Amino acid sequence: MKTRMMFMAGAAVGYVLGTKAGRERYEQIKRLSQQVSENPNVQEAAGRLRAKGEEFAGAARDKAGGLASSAKGRVPEQLQGRQKTAEEDRPQVHPG
Numbered sequence: 001m002k003t004r005m006m007f008m009a010g011a012a013v014g015y016v017l018g019t020k021a022g023r024e025r026y027e028q029i030k031r032l033s034q035q036v037s038e039n040p041n042v043q044e045a046a047g048r049l050r051a052k053g054e055e056f057a058g059a060a061r062d063k064a065g066g067l068a069s070s071a072k073g074r075v076p077e078q079l080q081g082r083q084k085t086a087e088e089d090r091p092q093v094h095p096g
Helices: 002-038 040-089
Strands: none
Touching: 002 040
């Protein structure tokens, strides 16, 4: 029973000390990330990346639209070709 009480006391002390150190470290990381995000150089780089991303998205949207419209015209032709092939491949059943 004494060992169990010692373990519980040690766990409690470890928890209290760990949460205090954890919170201080969290606050330190939070301050550092805020300083970095407010840096003008970082904001400028983020703006350039955002503009490039929008540019790439626009190009992808245009390309996808072109591919979709060209595919739309080919689908009926391909379906007709498949129907003809399926009819030719079907075994002929002769009444007998």
